[in-house]
Amino acid sequence: MLVGIDIGGTFTDFAVSENGGLRVHKVFSTPCDPAQAVLSGLDGVTDGDRGVVERVSHGSTVATNAILERRGARAALITTGGFRDILVIGRQTRPELYALQPRAPRPLIPRRWCYDVPERVDSQGRVVMELDLAALDAVLDDIERQGIESIAVSFLHSYVNPVHERAVRRRIRERGLLEGWQIALSSDVLPQFREVERTSTVALEAYVRPVVHRYLRRLEEELPKASVLRVMKSDGGVVSASRARQQAVHTALSGPAAGVIGGFRLAQLAGYDHVITLDMGGTSTDVALCPGKLVQGSQSGIDGLPLSTRLLDIETIGAGGGSVARLDAGGILRVGPESAGADPGPIAYGRGGREVTVTDAHVVLGRVDPGHFLGGATELELGPTRRALRALGSQMGMTAEEAALGVIEVANAGVDRALRRVSIARGYDPRDFTLLAFGGAGPLHACAVAEQLEIPRVVVPPHPGVLCALGLLLADVVLERSRTVLAPLAEAASDHLQGELDEMGAQARRDLMAEGVEEEAIILARLVDVRYRGQSYEMTIPFEDDLAAAFHAAHAATYGHAMTARQVEVVNLRVRATGLVDQPAMSPETVEGTTGVEARIGDKVCVVSGLGAMGVSLYERERFSPGAAFAGPALVFQMDSTVFIPPSWSAQVDGYRNLVLQRL
């Protein structure tokens, strides 16, 4: 049995593949001890016999929450002499441009536990000042007195020559101060130039590593010895739990990655290769563009702190089903970023919510049906919801329905802007893409935002609410190695680069095999980060013999121009080693042409944008036969979501039970 497990704020979701079948399962999350929900859910899907589990792929929010809630380890930082304050100064910007008194995010490591030691390596890797061992010992004396659990070490230019960082680790071990795993070197965690990002990343690593370490050890102890436990990283790949314990911070932005993997894989399976994923949940919406491949981003952060691990290029906005709608001081309708969250949630949930949310707007428009919400398990409060929308509408001189349509339109405008940022602003035409909609609210909004961007097709997977768990089940093992070169291409001989890449590739291959991946399942991608000399951001492109030509072409494709006369600089070499995991057997079912009548449960009158009240057909998702075809306006209810199909859209259920929606 293969299991994908995704821990969310409210539910912990399971996707299970067994004997060629695929099923899903949900239990309530246990935020105080997330492992509890994981284990009880596993017992649920295995009928108490955990021994049948061969592989668990897990999306862990342990690192993320430790950072957001500041519940990490007592960590210390050791830097190059004179740079002790690097975490406080950061990039020396303030987070808000227009604030009478701007605030900065609180660093994870207090200044008291930031230390510096005289040493210096120059940009070419030459030692220009030896590491001052006496000063180091004095620092370690103090660290010992402070009861520190983990130490981050980040020296300038250590990406070229880590000799002094390693000497610090050796000294800590000699003194028996901490175990090896409690020491994080920046040259191991992120061997790349730009000291602020590298130092912040390794500080985050030291801060979360002990917490992640304890959590994963507990899970491993509870799982059968023969099973494999893997954890998702921010780049969308999974690694073994033992590796994740050494790269804890690489899991910190993994939350949205699993959904992108699941969405892209399902879309590919259904025959769509150019995909934009739209994951609209309760508090936020994530969009990602996959032009036939997963796209990696690099610059990022968490809670205002720089974090430069590899991650999928995902744009997040603060608008979801739980986002609050209100008129602002200037009389404009705003949706989000404030959210009613899971508790109290929308007014319609009847748990004390008083502020109108996007979900409430759908309820008033009849798009979230009381009889079908969460499979009918929860009652919806129609009266108070309608009264609240009527009050909002009267402030704008509108009916409750008009106000509800407005709330959705404004939410969609925000989603539209995010979709443009990932597509048009990066040189892609959304008309060439399929929108894959999931999350509880995604399928309600997908057709409207697709219309705005002229995206011709929307695909809604069979279980839009548990796509992340499925993504975990489908995710490959990915290890990436990088090495900073920072040399003009003309000087870096191609065979030298090739030699370095070969060496990195061989190492990555050994690492993957140590993860239990079969040699024939390994795919190596050799990549380079290149830029024009003088530019300060790189493009990652596949390594080729004529690297300059490849870079000019890539630059022209992305930015509209190339500068062929300029010197090209190689910044980093990268090897991404992918270990293909056994995919659950998924083959299409036989498609029979029906009109969807088998799933039709009636119709009702709903208010539709621009058209007023009209009859809308109602369907139940699980009763469709593959091949069913029908036209909007329609609502398709299912346990974890609702699909809204506007007039002038057609729908077809494909062999994988995806709903494929197309503009007529």
Place this chain on the structure above:
Amino acid sequence: MGVDAISLAVFQHLFASVAEEMGVTLQRASFSPNIKERLDFSCAVFDGQARMVAQAAHIPVHLGSMPESVAHAVQAFDQLRRGDVVVLNDPYHGGTHLPDVTMVSPVFVANRAAFYVASRAHHADVGGMTPGSLPLSTELYQEGIIVPPVKLIEGGERNEGVLKLIAANSRAPDERMGDLEAQLASHRVGERRLLALVDAHGTDRLEEHAVALMNRSRRMTERLILQIPDGVYSFEDFLEGDGQSEGRVAIRATIRVDGARMTVDFAGSAPQVSGNLNAVPAVVHSAVWYCVRLLASSELPVNHGCFEPVKVDVPAGSVLNPDFPAAVAIGNVETSQRIVDTVLGALARALPDRVPAASQGTMNNVTFGGRVGGAPFVFYETIGGGHGGGPEGEGLSASHSHMTNTRNTPVEAIEHSLPVRVTNYGIREGAGGRGRCRGGEGIRRGYEFLAATTVTINSERRTIPPYGLRGGEPGQPGINRLLRDGEAHVIPGKATIQVVPGDRLIIETPGGGGWGEMEEPG
């Protein structure tokens, strides 16, 4: 279909996203670290009457000065044609200081310019006396190439001559070319996007909403001014010499609040000076609007409407409205900070419970350059400092304040490409002024030069400290030192020096002023 709360929200998103996409394009395609890494640029959308509808600004000093550029670009020609892009940097014709190169282009619908898009980027070198183009100058001609509004693209045809001319006047011509191309790319994106909006919604509906959004921002600004008690509030502060002489240069602001209208009058400010810290009125407008924006909630989108209720008077011939060809190199970066200090100081008299004490009041501009083995190098950076303490608590330490928010350049990037070593970069403890809420701490940054280099420093608050308020003490002034042969020499706030290998420069930036009296111990 009229204008309502929903369509306003939708069109606000649409206009903002045009400016945003232009900004993304400019950043991604640009070359110089100053634009790409430090984000020293802004993009904006204007209506057919050259009123600003939306902007994506990273730098407050660009906030109110872009409209001037569009006005001058339009005035300079009988008629702009479809496919024109105007470029300018002349501070006396729509610019601010020469490194800020602005482009303006009309977006034609049918036979008229229904919209304009504009971009401004700080180019690291546009010629002049010293590398980095922020020299200790006495007239504009010494500060770099002067570009009056000229057509860089005329009816779709590139004027390669103009491009080459601008690039050739820079110490880094390739970089200039790359950055100018990036600005052009952002204009292509802006135009394409606006035309798509015209297709989707029609010009009438777009214009109707542009006007409604401006009216809304005007009303919000008026409401904000209404909350300031009527009255006359004055404040005076000083700059510390113009780089030619040490004499104090007064900046005096008198704010008159009358209902929903506000006038900021700079009468009483010093006459123009011979050195480089004169500021053109566009810079003054930016600084004033920045202060007004600080009082607003985050929901006030900046557009033409915000500017209407605030009148700014700058006396002709003063340091804030100099006559051509007065030098203006650092009016944008230093004088603008002092304008903020005086306007906020005056506002503090009206709103004593809201306004914090003075922040560091300088950008600590460090420019240097030279040649290594025949190849030129140029570098510009600014250094953060302390923010003022205030009613909400202590001032922020070691970060940029008020008119700038540019990022630092990574030490590893500096050392990789320049013959300099950054020896230390940390918090300058004890710099924040004491008080119930103390001022933020400054920064101490040290450089060791590995080659003969020309260094120009333009810094302020070296003798007159950032003020405290409500009994709080002033912050510590900054100090610049050169260590040569084991001896420390204090360098004036504004100086050009020649350094030799082994010389070390240490910049200590000011702390913020304290706010409120210290509580009695015990």
